[in-house]
Amino acid sequence: MSSQVRLRLLPSARCLFDEPVQVKVAGLRSRQVVTLRAGSTDERGVLFRSSATYRADETGEIDLDRDPSLSGSYVGVEPMGLLWSMKADTLHQQFQKMNSLNPHVVKFSVHEEESEGRILAEETNERFLTRQGVSRLPVKEGNIRGVLFTPPGEGPFPGVLDLYTFRGRLSEKKASLLASQGFVVLSVVAYGYDDMPRNIKEVHLDYFEEAIEFLKKQDKVASKGVGVISLSKTGDVALSIASYLPDVKATVWINGCCANTALPLYYKKSQIHPALMFDLSKVIPTDSGASIVRYVMKNPLAEENKASLVPIERAKGHFLFAAGEDDLNWDSKAYMDEMVARLKRHGKENFESLSYPGAGHYLEPPYGPYCPSSHHWIVGAQVLWGGEPRSHAAAEVHLWKKIQEFLRTHLSCDATRSKAKL
Missing domain, CATH: 3.40.50.1820 (Alpha/Beta hydrolase fold, catalytic domain)
Known part of the structure; x- marks a missing residue:
């Protein structure tokens, strides 16, 4: 991973399942094109994945609240697109998240378009089904x-x-x-x-x-x-x-x-x-x-x-x-x-x-x-x-x-x- 590229989930990487997060990337080259990916395994062990290609601004930053996906699982400005567009590798699979005791864990990552998709940064989002104290x-x-x-x-x-x-x-x-x-x-x-x-x-x-x-x-x-x-x-x-x-x-x-x-x-x-x-x-x-x-x-x-x-x-x-x-x-x-x-x-x-x-x-x-x-x-x-x-x-x-x-x-x-x- 690149030591200068940072992937942040705001306001926190831990949130409730039904709360949005702001996905931001910093430390890229000006106008650099990268692929953002998300992946999660459900309770049966089925892997769900998504990806979207973005171009950084002049300062080397990407903000999914502002910037459009150029291609991938979706296109356009979709702040939570990496989550709802995740698909299983096999057809006809419904994401199973039944038990409230375990969070929905999603791994976000940033990949170079060149160099065989080398990972530049990654972050894990824990999406809980119960607030503390419930x-x-x-x-x-x-x-x-x-x-x-x-x-x-x-x-x-x-x-x-x-x-x-x-x-x-x-x-x-x-x-x-x-x-x-x-x-x-x-x-x-x-x-x-x-x-x-x-x-x-x-x-x-x-x-x-x-x-x-x-x-x-x-x-x-x-x-x-x-x-x-x-x-x-x-x-x-x-x-x-x-x-x-x-x-x-x-x-x-x-x-x-x-x-x-x-x-x-x-x-x-x-x-x-x-x-x-x-x-x-x-x-x-x-x-x-x-x-x-x-x-x-x-x-x-x-x-x-x-x-x-x-x-x-x-x-x-x-x-x-x-x-x-x-x-x-x-x-x-x-x-x-x-x-x-x-x-x-x-x-x-x-x-x-x-x-x-x-x-x-x-x-x-x-x-x-x-x-x-x-x-x-x-x-x-x-x-x-x-x-x-x-x-x-x-x-x-x-x-x-x-x-x-x-x-x-x-x-x-x-x-x-x-x-x-x-």
Whole structure:
């Protein structure tokens, strides 16, 4: 490495996962062209990498907040482009960062264009999922399986139920980051977690009712009602939670459906919604080896499927709907438009809707690698998720801020109640 070239990450090389850093290089020759690279290994050992070519200014400095990439994984001024543009060496890999205990470690480096890319400088960025002082408590109580995240301090704090998926491991990313911003968050997986059955045939709202009651009993939770945050299949579960269960004041729906999908929904041992099913003959294969499944879900508005529609007009709380217009999992934008129209027909104004052109299905907390395709647990094959990387990354930044504002606005806290509980 060159002793005079310096690579700096500002304000610090240690930050939260959802915080931007300013990448700066100094000590280069005037107008020198170099390649900046970033690399990270996920929890499965899969390597993700990106690179971009930059030209230094007259003083030998590069500032990614100011200077455009000339070529590489992206072009133009993209301060965090090296992070969101990272790709795996093999196709159809989704970056796995599930456990909140370990930081997302990214190695940045500066390379000469000549001399076989000799490294001139490097720096390591540790991107933590929890702020110092946030507690993490695994929960295995009654039927509940999940993890509870609690911010430091006396509170009171708003309580949020985080729904992830019905298969595989529990993702702690959203929950731990929200806790770092002052929310008590219980992240649960309804089925297929630890000792729970994996070959599920139905969903029960009773499970989520139990989880909400557990969350409300936590000493630091003093919000007048709880929030729910969801993505994809759990979006329709969140709609049903908000529509049928009391004390849900704020529901975040991201790229879900307006109807109960895939599995019938039960409450108090009675079926309340049949499942809106899919037609796998409408899967569209592509040359990449991943398929397009956007058109496989049956029409929820067809007469024979209307019993699967969730009656969101029953909900007492508020909704935040967010849809990626290029979602290739299903037509999230059309589902969102139908829900907005339904609420308006019932004279409701308890919602906000956000539509993101160029965004795909997996809208997550910002600055993680964009996922164009990966394995779909229902289809049982590799699928395309849609989206253009730059637009998708921008949507994640905007949505993440809106989610926090929405939850704070609609989950007011009672300090007196919190002190009484303590």
